[in-house]
Amino acid sequence: MAIDKKRKRADAPVKDTKPPATKPKRQKNNVGKRVTSVNSLQWKTVDVPEMFDDAEGFYGLEEVEGVEIVRDGDMVRFVAAGTAPESDDGDDFEGFDDAPVEAEESPEKPPPSTGAAAPGSAKEGSKTQKKDPKSKDKKETKPNEKREKKALKEKKDPKPQEKKDPRPQEKKDPKPPKEKKAAKAQEAQSDPELEANVFAQAGDIAEAEADNEDIDMSEWNPLELSSQMLSSLARLKFDKPTAIQAQSIPEIVNGRDLVGKAATGSGKTLAFGIPIVESWLAKTAAAKKADEARQPTALILAPTRELAHQISDHLKQLCAGLAASPYICSVTGGLSVHKQQRQLEKADIVIATPGRLWEVMSSGKSVLQALRGISFLVVDEADRLLQDGHFKEVEEIIKALDRITTEEDDGEDSSDDDDAAPGSHRQTLVFSATFNKALQQKLAGKARFNLSSDAESMEYLLKKLNFREARPMFVDTNPISQMAENLKEGLIQCGDLEKDLYLYAVLMLQPTHRALVFTNSINTVRRLTPFLQALNLPAFALHSDMEQKARLRSIERFKGDTKSSSTATPTTQQQQQQQQQTILVATDVAARGLDIPNIDLVIHYHVPRSADDYVHRSGRTARAHKSGVSVLLCGPKEAVSTTRLVAKVHARAAAATHLSRKKLRSLGVQTVDIDRRLVSHLRPRVVLAKKITETSLAKERGAKEDDWMKTAAEELGVDVEDAAALALVGSWKGRGSGRKAKEREAMETSKAEMQEWRWELKELLAKRVNTGVSERYLGGVDVEGLLKGAAGEFLGVVEGLGL
Numbered sequence: 001m002a003i004d005k006k007r008k009r010a011d012a013p014v015k016d017t018k019p020p021a022t023k024p025k026r027q028k029n030n031v032g033k034r035v036t037s038v039n040s041l042q043w044k045t046v047d048v049p050e051m052f053d054d055a056e057g058f059y060g061l062e063e064v065e066g067v068e069i070v071r072d073g074d075m076v077r078f079v080a081a082g083t084a085p086e087s088d089d090g091d092d093f094e095g096f097d098d099a100p101v102e103a104e105e106s107p108e109k110p111p112p113s114t115g116a117a118a119p120g121s122a123k124e125g126s127k128t129q130k131k132d133p134k135s136k137d138k139k140e141t142k143p144n145e146k147r148e149k150k151a152l153k154e155k156k157d158p159k160p161q162e163k164k165d166p167r168p169q170e171k172k173d174p175k176p177p178k179e180k181k182a183a184k185a186q187e188a189q190s191d192p193e194l195e196a197n198v199f200a201q202a203g204d205i206a207e208a209e210a211d212n213e214d215i216d217m218s219e220w221n222p223l224e225l226s227s228q229m230l231s232s233l234a235r236l237k238f239d240k241p242t243a244i245q246a247q248s249i250p251e252i253v254n255g256r257d258l259v260g261k262a263a264t265g266s267g268k269t270l271a272f273g274i275p276i277v278e279s280w281l282a283k284t285a286a287a288k289k290a291d292e293a294r295q296p297t298a299l300i301l302a303p304t305r306e307l308a309h310q311i312s313d314h315l316k317q318l319c320a321g322l323a324a325s326p327y328i329c330s331v332t333g334g335l336s337v338h339k340q341q342r343q344l345e346k347a348d349i350v351i352a353t354p355g356r357l358w359e360v361m362s363s364g365k366s367v368l369q370a371l372r373g374i375s376f377l378v379v380d381e382a383d384r385l386l387q388d389g390h391f392k393e394v395e396e397i398i399k400a401l402d403r404i405t406t407e408e409d410d411g412e413d414s415s416d417d418d419d420a421a422p423g424s425h426r427q428t429l430v431f432s433a434t435f436n437k438a439l440q441q442k443l444a445g446k447a448r449f450n451l452s453s454d455a456e457s458m459e460y461l462l463k464k465l466n467f468r469e470a471r472p473m474f475v476d477t478n479p480i481s482q483m484a485e486n487l488k489e490g491l492i493q494c495g496d497l498e499k500d501l502y503l504y505a506v507l508m509l510q511p512t513h514r515a516l517v518f519t520n521s522i523n524t525v526r527r528l529t530p531f532l533q534a535l536n537l538p539a540f541a542l543h544s545d546m547e548q549k550a551r552l553r554s555i556e557r558f559k560g561d562t563k564s565s566s567t568a569t570p571t572t573q574q575q576q577q578q579q580q581q582t583i584l585v586a587t588d589v590a591a592r593g594l595d596i597p598n599i600d601l602v603i604h605y606h607v608p609r610s611a612d613d614y615v616h617r618s619g620r621t622a623r624a625h626k627s628g629v630s631v632l633l634c635g636p637k638e639a640v641s642t643t644r645l646v647a648k649v650h651a652r653a654a655a656a657t658h659l660s661r662k663k664l665r666s667l668g669v670q671t672v673d674i675d676r677r678l679v680s681h682l683r684p685r686v687v688l689a690k691k692i693t694e695t696s697l698a699k700e701r702g703a704k705e706d707d708w709m710k711t712a713a714e715e716l717g718v719d720v721e722d723a724a725a726l727a728l729v730g731s732w733k734g735r736g737s738g739r740k741a742k743e744r745e746a747m748e749t750s751k752a753e754m755q756e757w758r759w760e761l762k763e764l765l766a767k768r769v770n771t772g773v774s775e776r777y778l779g780g781v782d783v784e785g786l787l788k789g790a791a792g793e794f795l796g797v798v799e800g801l802g803l
């Protein structure tokens with residue numbers, strides 16, 4: 001249906017299809033015209049070729065009619081008629097209208113399976129509204145007239161470089177910001193793919209564009225990037241390349257395979273993202289017809305869904321300033337497979353987690369065939385991706401991609417998987433913060449591989465990546481340390497059962513904007529999150545057992561993009577401060593690559609399992625030249641092994657420098673002695689909060705258990721009301737019996753008792769905590785001032801950490 005409509009559009013000139021009533025409006029060429037901003041113009045998405053029926057416009061191109069460009073000194077101004085009503089799907093352009101714009105609800109998209117609006121569907125419905133002159137819609141761009149806009153601009157704009165298309169992608173929509181936000185939120189609700197766009201910083205980009213002309217971009221010159229790309233980078237205010245970008249981009253542009261290692265937060269994503277987008281721009285420019293270029297340019301593999309979406313958003317931000325943008329799609333678990341299949345068919349850049357990609361690739365040949373034509377294969381966070389349970393899928397994906405050169409058109413894939421495709425046409429780029437150079441040096445060797453060891457498995461798989469070159473380029477921008485420069489590391493020793501207390505103490509003492517708490521288990525995330533919430537701290541959970549939507553929502557809330565779920569009204573200065581702070585309690589699913597701005601504190605509630613995990617977890621803070629603190633909470637038995645583990649991270653620094661031992665010690669982790677008196681003041685709050693949360697959780701578990709027992713009793717054919725029968729079903733000794741006893745106890749706790757505890761805790765939280773230092777209190781107190789006045793006495797050696 002949508003195809004037919006588009007045909008109709010393509011075949012019949014727009015003015016012929018317009019209802020006669022609206023025609024005169026378009027003829028009022030000079031009537032009511034006025035100077036307007038570029039964003040207020042009536043941009044319309046360029047008509048979509050039939051084969052891209054489901055596409056969101058024609059490669060992002062837009063056009064506008066009835067606009068005059070007037071030069072006013074150094075400024076270019078746009079003169080146009082007033083705001084026009086717009087069709088929600090672009091099919092029913094009715095000409096400009098001088099009527100003022102009013103907010104309207106975003107139309108729903110048709111079900112993606114058909115790409116067409118069913119009669120009476122929301123799409124159809126909103127179309128009808130559009131024709132109603134009273135609706136005065138404004139939001140969606142009208143298709144049809146976009147190529148003209150570009151031509152118009154190129155023709156009239158005396159400075160094509162700066163003016164080529166000064167609007168970021170998001171600004172193509174002429175909706176007013178408020179309305180846009182509402183429409184976006186609505187779309188996000190109905191479309192998980194859009195909802196996934198939690199990292200987008202369109203607003204920032206829009207602000208940035210205003211003064212990007214003042215930015216000195218000369219430090220990018222050696223990289224010989226296109227003017228379009230430079231203008232996009234200026235918009236992002238990236239005035240110079242980071243070290244990994246400066247060293248990798250020219251090599252990648254020159255066609256080299258590359259293994260890149262750089263500290264966390266040092267800009268690795270754009271180190272491969274910029275050359276990929278440049279390649280797409282060149283390919284698109286060279287293609288005679290737009291659809292000739294529409295073969296995926298790159299496949300980027302990432303270990304987690306969040307990282308895949310983040311890379312996607314990061315690249316979208318980069319492309320937001322381009323006149324035409326590649327279609328970037330992420331293929332991750334938790335979202336609709338069918339939708340991803342359709343998106344893959346039109347994708348230019350694919351970012352995927354291996355499990356879902358393999359599933360989608362296995363489901364049909366078309367996707368596989370399209371991906372075989374990629375020019376770039378990127379393996380991000382390579383060490384994790386190639387180990388942690390992804391090994392098999394990555395191996396299968398690469399084998400499938402490589403069969404292109406050995407497989408004949410008999411429709412059967414070669415079964416000889418060890419026959420790596422010779423001279424693969426694609427470039428392979430492998431990035432991580434933790435990457436062993438020795439591994440790269442062995443890549444061209446003939447060694448036999450022992451797949452029982454992790455390191456050798458990875459080595460084997462790297463071999464399988466089928467680099468074009470015998471020795472891919474190895475770029476290591478930080479051979480001394482993998483840790484970010486401005487990271488301070490601390491270690492707090494406490495009793496095994498006191499971690500909750502010390503966690504709370506650190507969160508109270510360290511004025512943070514965003515704190516990330518790492519645990520080694522999903523159950524701990526489930527317990528700590530409500531525990532911190534009970535203490536009035538805005539904590540959110542993230543672990544792999546959560547639904548994808550909930551995962552994304554947690555990250556959004558952590559970023560402060562949406563309102564905190566905390567309903568408590570702040571009563572004290574401390575509470576107000578805490579409400580601005582957000583805390584994410586996560587498993588290692590958040591350890592890799594996540595680039596959330598302004599995380600200033602990472603707490604390892606459970607010590608990391610490996611030195612690399614320590615590097616990546618700690619790397620969530622102190623990113624992009626910012627500073628941050630990483631604190632390890634260690635039980636008595638963990639302290640020695642953890643210190644050793646951290647020392648391992650710093651060992652290379654020790655070997656590679658001639659600094660004194662004392663200096664080297666100061667660079668590593670510092671032991672933090674939090675004043676025990678202070679901690680003891682916080683204890684009553686923590687004890688009560690633990691009691692409340694653990695009882696609630698045990699009640700929940702107990703209720704589930706009861707349901708299970710009832711079902712089992714029914715299945716056994718015994719009377720569920722019979723206590724003896726329940727005992728028969730539910731009684732067993734041994735593992736879990738202590739927990740069950742707790743659950744029973746919790747089940748017996750009345751609502752009134754729980755309520756009483758809550759009131760008690762509320763009172764405790766409202767009280768100031770006397771720190772025992774002069775008149776000062778924790779809570780309503782300026783902790784920084786307190787530290788200044790009583791450093792040493794208060795927090796001992798933590799001064800160096802800024803606590």
Ligand SMILES: Nc1ncnc2c1ncn2[C@@H]1O[C@H](COP(=O)(O)OP(=O)(O)OP(=O)(O)O)[C@@H](O)[C@H]1O
Nearest residue numbers: 238240241242264265266267268269433593595624
């Ligand atoms: N040239 C640049 N100038 C300034 N900021 C930049 C530049 N390039 C990237 N950034 C910013 O630096 C931050 C970190 O980048 P990125 O996420 O790519 O780091 P990374 O090296 O991949 O980290 P990790 O190893 O943790 O995955 C991002 O917010 C990004 O926007």
